[in-house]
Amino acid sequence: MILTIARKEFVDAWRDGRFRVGALLVLVLLVVAGLLARQQVERAQAERASAAELERRNWVEQGNKNSHSAGHYGVNVFKESSPLAVFDRGVEPFVGTAVFLEAHRQNQVAFLPAQDATAMRRFGELSAALALQVLVPLLVILLAFGAIAGERESGTLRQVLSLGVSPSAIVLGKALGLLASVAALLAPAAAILAWLLARAAGPGASEVWTRAGWLAAAYGAYVTLFAAISVAVSASTRNARTSLTILLTFWAVNCIVAPRLASDVVHGSLPTPKLAEFETEMQKDVQDGLDGHDSRSKQLEAFTRKTLQEHGKSRVEELPFNFQGHVMLESERLASVVFDHHFGKLWDRIQEQDRAVALCGVAAPMLALRSASMAFAGTDFAHHRRFARAAEEHRREFVRLLNEDLKYNARPGDHRYTAGRELWERLPVFQFEPPPFAFAWSEARRSVLVLLGWFAASILGLVWSATRLRAVVA
């Protein structure tokens, strides 16, 4: 019985010219979005690869110089896109793409692609994820708002019920038919996206299918809950117009209002520090020490005393190594504690905000879906933080190797010491291994839970609406 109804709904939907036009539009947008994103990601990857190669050459061919000066010369490393950015670019346009690694400083990842674009991008970037988050639910609503309310108005509902069909069969059959119609529309798009993904290479390519599977599940749940809610509302309203008004309001609040409202409200209660204050405080703590009373110069003085004591010498020139390099190592160590503190606090705050926004998904499922989607696609802030962290670790290792070279290879007190190509070549090339799926899962699990809650509630709502389904509304 349910299948009979579902099949009829399916055929009916595809015979509806308006649905066909809408479906075609959404399909074209999905495919165009996927292909364009693929092209963009590939181009960006090629650009970054060639830039990284050029940077390596710059580094290796920088000529002979003091190894600490080489630390100041520094090196740029570039961020690679996640293979699933083809599907959901997430925050990638709004986080940097390159970070300059140098001695003494932890820099922010700079150059936001969105800064090199027009304000059009702020309307929302065309991506398969956006189409699925915003347009497909609308299509579902337009298809479903009259599913039962319309039949109530036209009188077919009375006839169907008079045949002894159980209300739950009607409601479930409608929802199923609706989902089948949408699935038929999404199938070709999914096939094309899968084909694009299958060609993906580069870091993280090995776990693409696990992540893609979870993405499919999350979006499946999202579309299903929209279908269930639409049919339930349609079953509970007197006429199609009321049903449509309620559903469109829900859609607009969920897809248009909620993302901005949630991020503004969350930001209001969990603000990020001001840029200028952040930098001033970090500089101050580098100078004065984190606790404020043990300034760097004092700490280094104590360090000098301790070193001399340990080696039983009275002057630094007598030490068996280059003291300048030795101090540099210590001062990097001290500074890194300060950087970890400040950047850690900032990044924690941003993640706190992201989690709070995802939690607002309790009120608007799109927020939970968006957050899960970015996490599975590897394009959320948490993944970006992993990159920034890895780059910083690379910086520390790289500066440490340079300072150690100074410490052990420069004669004590030698200010004219230089190292050359041989050392530069020994320094490792930055390689970022994206975090494993388990990391994405730990980021996404709250959102998935919220989504699951919506899913369950929508199904319950659907069943409940069936128990109240009446041919005649008194």
Add this chain to the structure above:
Amino acid sequence: MKSFGLELKLLFADRATWGLLVVFVATLVYGLVNGAEAGARARDNAEAVQRDAFEWNRQVREVLERQSLDPRQVAGRPTSALLPPAPVPALAVGQSDLLPSVEQVSLWRLEKPSEGRAELENPSRLMAGRFDLAFVLVWLFPLFLLAAAYDLCAGDRESGTLRMALAQGASPRRWIALRALARGTPILALAVAATLFAGSSGTAPDAGQRGALAALVVLAYGLFWLAVAAVINGFARSAAAAAMAAGTIWVVFVLVVPTLLNVVVESLHPAPSRAELVAEARAAASDAEKRGNELISSFYRDHPELAPPGMQADMMSRMLAVQDEVGRAMEPVKERFDEAILAQQQVVDRWRFASPAIATHEALTELAGTGYWRHRAFREQVEAFKGAVHAYYSPKFHKRVPLTKADLPHFPRFEFAEEPASVWRARVLAGVAGILALALACGIWAATRLSPQKLSA
């Protein structure tokens, strides 16, 4: 006009109208508050920058009162080039949360690609955008208008009352136009009032004028959507069909067309790679570095007047010469970048009427002072300022002329010059004219559909 009053009365007799208006007012107020907060933050930042600059100037002056200064001590310290807070920040946050409004200019860093960011913003907040007045006006205002006016006669057509009214000899065009205006008026009035209020809250001397123009933009945009409602009612045979059409058209204009335009813009004029720019700049630098000595001697050959006594270049003069060389090498690369972004914006300007939402958004950010062109003016002026810094300090550097008290008034200082009002006003008025033309076109189309013959068919 009597029926206009009647329509208004009917409208306000409906409790749903009041609900709609209350929600609309709430969104307007929240948008205004949010925009005002962003404005206050920008003002705080600007004041901090100005305080710093003031403090530095005071210190320099104090020292110069007593003694002369090596130019290196002054020129090495970065000067903050500041884009003053937007004239009407409460109107639209625009690009101000993304593009930096301060740039540090120092003689040593003239050729470092600027990597500034506006704020330490959560990237997902940048992605979502702000809930500011422009958001309410561009995105939500049409939804509220359509909610109030989507059913001008479709419901009557469905229930048959339309045929009866037509049989009475009512003129559907006049009647529906009046009804559209009556239904739209409360929402329009609130939107215009909020816009004017945003204008009056601006601190710039021309904020009032900007607010008034913004109100004009909003009015034109509102009329466009009312005309769309009229067109829909020329076709729809039921209220539900009208609502469906209204929702779809909104999505197409406000969501789909802008994202497609973005795709077109970025495919036509893709921005060159920043990554490559950075790496190329460094390659040019290291290349110049290796030829440092040669560069400085050729520089002194060309500019003997700048050569220090004994032609002995020190490290700093050498660095400066290297930097000049990097600047020359990077000029075409930077230009490519600049041209691509400019070309993108020109495409947007040309195609903004593909959706009145785009035209309205562009006009509102322009009037707020948070749009593309004002920021571009800022960047151009910063480039010019870098030139001024170079022109002023570089000769003193090479010749090692000490700075004295008399030089103080001649130190390069950055003062942002706003674009002349006539320039931005022309762009905004072109936008308004375009939106009105679109509204008129829709209105004419609606009029041809709303004939008694076609409506009773």
Add this chain to the structure above:
Amino acid sequence: MLEALKLTKRFQDRVALDALDLRVEPGEIFALLGPNGAGKTTTINLFLGFLTPDSGEARVAGTSVAADPVAARRKLAYIPEMVSLYPRFSGVENLDYFSRLGGHQRRRDELYGLLEKAGLQREAAERRVGTYSKGMRQKVGIALALATGAKALLLDEPTSGLDPAASHEFSRMLKRLAGEGVAVLMATHDLFRAREDAARVGILVGGRLVAQYSAKDVKDRDLEEIYLERISA
């Protein structure tokens, strides 16, 4: 076959149906007359289980509607004034769908046969129903009753708005169904059809069945006169 036992329904404080007692036997056509608001449609809704009675019981072939509405509906067919069909489906597709919902899956040629029996030619049955006249819709309704093998037929003003020829054809079909043993309860304003077709006629006023006549009783008298007399009493 159709039984109402002290069937009562109130809407707020208004009594829509007041202790209705009614029996329609297999093969019998019962016409329910009465002014608007007398409770005719309420009676049909109660038999369909779309409303729950405040007291009393409606039974279809012995099954209590309130106790098991789905089972009761399985034995019924219902033809409203305007048979509603899915406009994007043809007549035969509509019949196929509805009869499946009624638990009867039939082959295509069988369905065409039933439609033809109901007076709808194959060529018309293949067209989408968006263009159907009221009479054609009624024919699909009849074919549906045939397809589900309904034991009882509930009709709500079936002939209103039909042209005389269509009305005549409809009544012919109705009699044929009754001849096959179907119990027919027809709520109607059509006094002519009631007198011509019904084995018994009942007059409902203010929720009460104020009079019942057999076909023989009304054969010789003017039904309109009786009706006007009864409702003004």
